[in-house]
Amino acid sequence: MNYYHENCVNSCNKGGKNIKKLIVSDNPSLLPSSAEFIKTKVIDNEQIAEGVFLISLERHFDFDPGQVTGIHFKPAPDARLYSIASGINDEHIKILFDIQPGGFISPFLAERKKGDNLFVTTPFGWFTCYEKPAWWIATGTGIAPFASMFFSGLGKDKILIHGGRTAGSFFFQEEFAAVLQENYIRCCPGENREGIYSGRLTAWLEEQENLPADQAFYLCGRAEMVVEVRDILIRKGIPFKNIYSEIYF
Amino acid sequence: MSKEPLFGKTYDELRAIATLLDIPSFSARQIAEWLYKKNISSIEEMTNLSKETRRRLAEKYETGLIPYKKVMESADGTRKYLFPTRQGKFVEAAYIPESRRNTLCLSTQVGCKMGCLFCMTGKQGFQGNLTAGEILNQLRSIPELENVTNLVYMGMGEPLDNLQELMKSLEILTSEYGFAMSPRRITVSTIGLIPGIREFLKKSNCHLAVSLHSPFEEERRHLMPVESVYSLAQVIEELKSIDMGKQRRISFEYIMFRDMNDTPRHVRELVRLLGGMRCRINLIRFHPVPGVPLKSSDSVKMEQFREALNKKGLFTTIRQSRGEDIYAACGMLSTKTPAGETDRDF
Numbered sequence: 001m002n003y004y005h006e007n008c009v010n011s012c013n014k015g016g017k018n019i020k021k022l023i024v025s026d027n028p029s030l031l032p033s034s035a036e037f038i039k040t041k042v043i044d045n046e047q048i049a050e051g052v053f054l055i056s057l058e059r060h061f062d063f064d065p066g067q068v069t070g071i072h073f074k075p076a077p078d079a080r081l082y083s084i085a086s087g088i089n090d091e092h093i094k095i096l097f098d099i100q101p102g103g104f105i106s107p108f109l110a111e112r113k114k115g116d117n118l119f120v121t122t123p124f125g126w127f128t129c130y131e132k133p134a135w136w137i138a139t140g141t142g143i144a145p146f147a148s149m150f151f152s153g154l155g156k157d158k159i160l161i162h163g164g165r166t167a168g169s170f171f172f173q174e175e176f177a178a179v180l181q182e183n184y185i186r187c188c189p190g191e192n193r194e195g196i197y198s199g200r201l202t203a204w205l206e207e208q209e210n211l212p213a214d215q216a217f218y219l220c221g222r223a224e225m226v227v228e229v230r231d232i233l234i235r236k237g238i239p240f241k242n243i244y245s246e247i248y249f
Numbered sequence: 250m251s252k253e254p255l256f257g258k259t260y261d262e263l264r265a266i267a268t269l270l271d272i273p274s275f276s277a278r279q280i281a282e283w284l285y286k287k288n289i290s291s292i293e294e295m296t297n298l299s300k301e302t303r304r305r306l307a308e309k310y311e312t313g314l315i316p317y318k319k320v321m322e323s324a325d326g327t328r329k330y331l332f333p334t335r336q337g338k339f340v341e342a343a344y345i346p347e348s349r350r351n352t353l354c355l356s357t358q359v360g361c362k363m364g365c366l367f368c369m370t371g372k373q374g375f376q377g378n379l380t381a382g383e384i385l386n387q388l389r390s391i392p393e394l395e396n397v398t399n400l401v402y403m404g405m406g407e408p409l410d411n412l413q414e415l416m417k418s419l420e421i422l423t424s425e426y427g428f429a430m431s432p433r434r435i436t437v438s439t440i441g442l443i444p445g446i447r448e449f450l451k452k453s454n455c456h457l458a459v460s461l462h463s464p465f466e467e468e469r470r471h472l473m474p475v476e477s478v479y480s481l482a483q484v485i486e487e488l489k490s491i492d493m494g495k496q497r498r499i500s501f502e503y504i505m506f507r508d509m510n511d512t513p514r515h516v517r518e519l520v521r522l523l524g525g526m527r528c529r530i531n532l533i534r535f536h537p538v539p540g541v542p543l544k545s546s547d548s549v550k551m552e553q554f555r556e557a558l559n560k561k562g563l564f565t566t567i568r569q570s571r572g573e574d575i576y577a578a579c580g581m582l583s584t585k586t587p588a589g590e591t592d593r594d595f
Contacts, residue, residue: 127477224374245474
């Protein structure tokens with residue numbers, strides 16, 4: 001089936017560089033009608049922790065930090081959505097993902113090698129944060145949209161609370177720590193290393209006595225984490241209108 | 250190791266089983282009729298199958314029906330059933346008897362991933378998808394089976410986040426080989442997952458209900474995290490672009506929160522957003538959820554809101570609240586305690 005044709009080219013201008021977009025002509029996607037599939041190539045695929053990968057792809061579009069892209073091995077309705085983890089001026093698009101048991105895209109993605117083809121959609125979504133100051137709260141691969149914001153130069157006046165199961169699950173921690181310094185808080189139960197709070201992210205939040213009610217809080221992670229953190233923030237006096245959430249689904 | 254359940258298999262899947270077991274292909278239709286039209290509980294009761302066929306079936310399969318574990322009855326007659334799943338989790342279903350119809354509210358997931366601020370189910374996180382058999386078992390295994398006239402997929406979970414099993418369950422419910430229910434008596438609710446909406450509208454004739462709750466994207470975003478990915482404007486655009494036919498009904502669910510989404514400004518924006526659509530709006534009273542800083546609009550405000558929308562041409566009703574005293578009302582279903590703690594990364 002001819003899902004796409006490569007001579008249908010849109011272009012956008014990034015830093016003076018004309019970026020070709022290979023647009024799918026017969027879009028069967030079940031994504032928002034504005035999203036179009038683009039054929040792209042794998043630049044690199046690195047396993048950065050057990051079951052967690054950072055895949056770099058040829059870049060064919062501009063995006064806002066915090067947006068998602070749909071990924072599939074063909075332009076098909078059931079593309080999986082992933083937050084873009086790279087910065088707006090980076091040469092490649094980077095996606096941080098973990099292998100989902102029973103998933104059909106993530107195990108496939110984990111096996112991709114340099115030069116392999118993939119299909120991505122044009123970016124969409126509104127989990128964006130240009131406000132400052134603000135708090136970013138994430139666990140696991142939920143750090144991806146904040147990484148994109150950070151690598152896009154939006155880290156100033158931000159506090160990043162990063163939860164992980166192990167000390168090795170703080171993806172991009174060197175970059176965050178170097179810039180955010182004391183505003184980068186890592187939380188890991190059972191970890192007694194200097195610079196890491198030994199306990200859950202939720203426990204750290206519970207210990208805080210004066211969270212700023214006038215600042216925005218951005219949460220990203222699994223539903224359980226987002227809901228529990230949101231409850232804590234509300235209990236501590238943060239208006240729910242200052243809480244923004246993105247949940248994996 | 251437990252045997253594979255037959256209940257919840259489509260006709261095509263039963264035919265595949267017949268081929269696999271080398272039993273007559275017409276057995277598939279007979280098995281479907283026993284499963285979905287007759288109240289049998291064991292393969293042994295499928296008496297128009299030969300003994301050899303039953304023996305082969307029983308070696309690998311079982312009916313897979315799961316009795317409810319607990320039932321609670323509301324002062325208003327609503328009954329809430331607690332069902333175990335095959336994975337050792339629990340879900341709830343609510344049977345709501347009324348004078349002219351009896352509605353069963355079905356769950357599709359254990360918990361929910363969507364994290365809506367006002368929903369009790371969301372508080373327990375997500376523990377897994379139900380199979381089509383587990384979804385249908387909530388109908389098949391209640392004593393009011395024969396009295397149920399309407400089904401609503403508005404229980405625990407986001408139905409369109411479990412699309413494959415949802416569609417299988419709808420096929421079995423509406424097929425001649427299955428429960429042979431009219432799709433006009435079935436409503437599937439969603440918070441607005443566009444992928445699922447398109448697939449559902451393409452493959453099913455059942456009604457669709459969309460949780461709206463605020464016509465303003467920024468406001469809705471704080472109530473429903475999904476707004477950050479699939480905006481309400483996109484959802485409405487999708488719905489307006491699809492031919493719904495004359496029979497299918499699109500409704501919008503609107504929980505009313507005091508001083509938040511019950512103002513004249515909201516009326517005006519709803520009219521602007523939904524104007525020209527053949528749809529209805531259901532206003533729902535908010536049932537308090539612990540720790541949620543929202544209150545329900547009062548009855549007077551709800552009636553005024555309804556009248557204002559009706560005057561502008563949007564057919565609007567107020568849904569009667571049922572089963573609140575047993576936590577069976579809208580947004581109150583939860584099996585957090587029996588589900589137990591999940592794997593946490595925070």
